[in-house]
Amino acid sequence: MGKTLFDKVWEKHVITGQAGEPQLIYVDLHLVHEVTSPQAFEGLRENQRQVRRPERTFATMDHNVPTKDIFNIKDQISKKQIETLEKNCQEFGIRLAKMGTADQGIVHVIGPQLGLTQPGQVIVCGDSHTATHGAFGSIAFGIGTSEVEHVLATQTIWQMKPKTMGIHLHGQLQPGVAAKDIIMALIAQHGVNFGVGYAVEFYGDTLQQLSMENRMTICNMAIEGGAKMGMMKPDQTTFDYLKDRKYTPRNFAAAVDYWKQFYTDDPSDYDQIIDFDVSQLAPYISWGTNPAMAIPITATLPKSSDKNFERAYHYMDLKPGIKATEIPIQWIFIGSCTNGRLEDIKEAAKVIKGHHISPHVTAWIVPGSRTVKNEAEKLGLDKIFKDAGCEWRDPGCSACLAMNPDKIPAGIHCASTTNRNFEGRQGKDARTHLASPAMVAAAAIYGHFVDIRQKEAI
Ligand SMILES: CC(C)[C@H](C(=O)O)[C@@H](O)C(=O)O
Numbered sequence: 053m054g055k056t057l058f059d060k061v062w063e064k065h066v067i068t069g070q071a072g073e074p075q076l077i078y079v080d081l082h083l084v085h086e087v088t089s090p091q092a093f094e095g096l097r098e099n100q101r102q103v104r105r106p107e108r109t110f111a112t113m114d115h116n117v118p119t120k121d122i123f124n125i126k127d128q129i130s131k132k133q134i135e136t137l138e139k140n141c142q143e144f145g146i147r148l149a150k151m152g153t154a155d156q157g158i159v160h161v162i163g164p165q166l167g168l169t170q171p172g173q174v175i176v177c178g179d180s181h182t183a184t185h186g187a188f189g190s191i192a193f194g195i196g197t198s199e200v201e202h203v204l205a206t207q208t209i210w211q212m213k214p215k216t217m218g219i220h221l222h223g224q225l226q227p228g229v230a231a232k233d234i235i236m237a238l239i240a241q242h243g244v245n246f247g248v249g250y251a252v253e254f255y256g257d258t259l260q261q262l263s264m265e266n267r268m269t270i271c272n273m274a275i276e277g278g279a280k281m282g283m284m285k286p287d288q289t290t291f292d293y294l295k296d297r298k299y300t301p302r303n304f305a306a307a308v309d310y311w312k313q314f315y316t317d318d319p320s321d322y323d324q325i326i327d328f329d330v331s332q333l334a335p336y337i338s339w340g341t342n343p344a345m346a347i348p349i350t351a352t353l354p355k356s357s358d359k360n361f362e363r364a365y366h367y368m369d370l371k372p373g374i375k376a377t378e379i380p381i382q383w384i385f386i387g388s389c390t391n392g393r394l395e396d397i398k399e400a401a402k403v404i405k406g407h408h409i410s411p412h413v414t415a416w417i418v419p420g421s422r423t424v425k426n427e428a429e430k431l432g433l434d435k436i437f438k439d440a441g442c443e444w445r446d447p448g449c450s451a452c453l454a455m456n457p458d459k460i461p462a463g464i465h466c467a468s469t470t471n472r473n474f475e476g477r478q479g480k481d482a483r484t485h486l487a488s489p490a491m492v493a494a495a496a497i498y499g500h501f502v503d504i505r506q507k508e509a510i
């Protein structure tokens with residue numbers, strides 16, 4: 053019996069502990085943001101402990117930052133969290149990407165962008181979308197605040213080894229169908245719990261067609277299918293992406309040689325397999341209040357006597373039987389750690405270019421990091437959006453979750469490139485519809501979703 057990618061990375065990191073019990077795992081990279089770290093630092097202070105490996109720890113500000121007038125934080129709780137992070141990083145000697153600097157941005161955007169995220173690593177962060185980094189062939193998962201304290205103090209974490217699940221993605225995507233549609237369709241078809249207890253690895257020929265940005269979108273949402281970790285084997289696309297980034301190893305050839313050992317020997321080594329043909333996939337949109345309540349753009353909203361469906365229909369003010377294209381859209385949001393990278397912004401700009409958004413729509417474009425913003429501006433993408441009537445803002449989590457001034461108003465239907473459509477997620481009583489960047493951009497033009505595979509649509 054061979055080994056999976058997961059097994060190979062795991063085995064290199066076990067310090068102590070038996071199989072079947074929690075094992076102590078070495079952590080290569082600890083990413084920190086302002087929401088889940090204050091009590092952890094406080095705990096260190098109370099116990100007079102230091103950060104064990106400050107050079108393996110990196111902090112950024114993302115959830116609470118305003119995306120307009122960034123140095124003027126009006127909300128007192130947000131202000132305090134930002135200031136506390138700055139103070140803690142100073143006191144404990146941790147690198148921090150401060151507001152306004154090129155490296156600042158959403159934690160899951162900046163890790164890869166800076167080359168901190170690398171194949172074969174164990175990466176943790178007090179944030180559930182840490183699975184994003186698994187796209188590079190690392191074991192990456194979210195941890196709670198008490199675990200953040202433990203990792204700060206020891207650079208290790210106790211973990212129960214999960215089972216492994218392989219998700220076989222095969223076939224070629226049709227033009228207009230995105231990585232986001234793959235993961236949304238998978239969750240719609242297998243539910244929000246299919247990955248519970250598993251480290252999920254995506255594999256198969258479809259991945260070869262996907263850029264690192266696309267791959268990150270898929271791993272990012274593994275958690276919405278219940279899997280703490282989503283992984284992919286590193287390959288030439290991974291190595292090319294990492295080359296010459298700020299923190300990638302200087303002896304890059306030697307690093308690539310090391311990284312090449314991380315792959316699954318044979319699919320029969322997974323504990324479980326899901327087979328997924330992407331060739332017939334249509335773009336997906338979510339109509340309800342969890343990511344599994346999603347349908348192809350060609351479908352009508354499902355009928356069901358399920359109580360959760362009834363509640364979702366009530367919250368969303370929608371009715372079963374209407375077409376996906378009939379959902380009214382009054383707001384759009386392009387950004388987040390799911391789809392706030394340069395390639396996502398480019399995809400959206402391609403659709404928007406030469407159009408004006410509907411007079412009934414407010415459109416916010418929020419790059420995932422300051423570097424993404426700068427690069428997009430170099431390409432003139434900001435101008436495309438502004439000319440079309442969209443707002444081009446500063447980086448942060450923004451309206452992905454309503455923890456900062458960017459909130460979607462009550463009752464408004466917002467087409468959003470984010471990953472969660474829970475009640476109140478984007479603002480009290482706001483109605484979120486998840487979709488790909490191109491689908492969201494097209495919805496801004498029409499004031500409702502359209503099937504972007506049809507040429508006349510855009
Ligand atoms: C605030 C943070 C702890 C949270 C998470 O863990 O994911 C947030 O990033 C989210 O997307 O809901």
Ligand code: SF4
Binds near residue numbers: 181
């Ligand atoms: S962009 Fe959204 S999903 Fe990602 S870390 Fe921020 S709040 Fe969480």
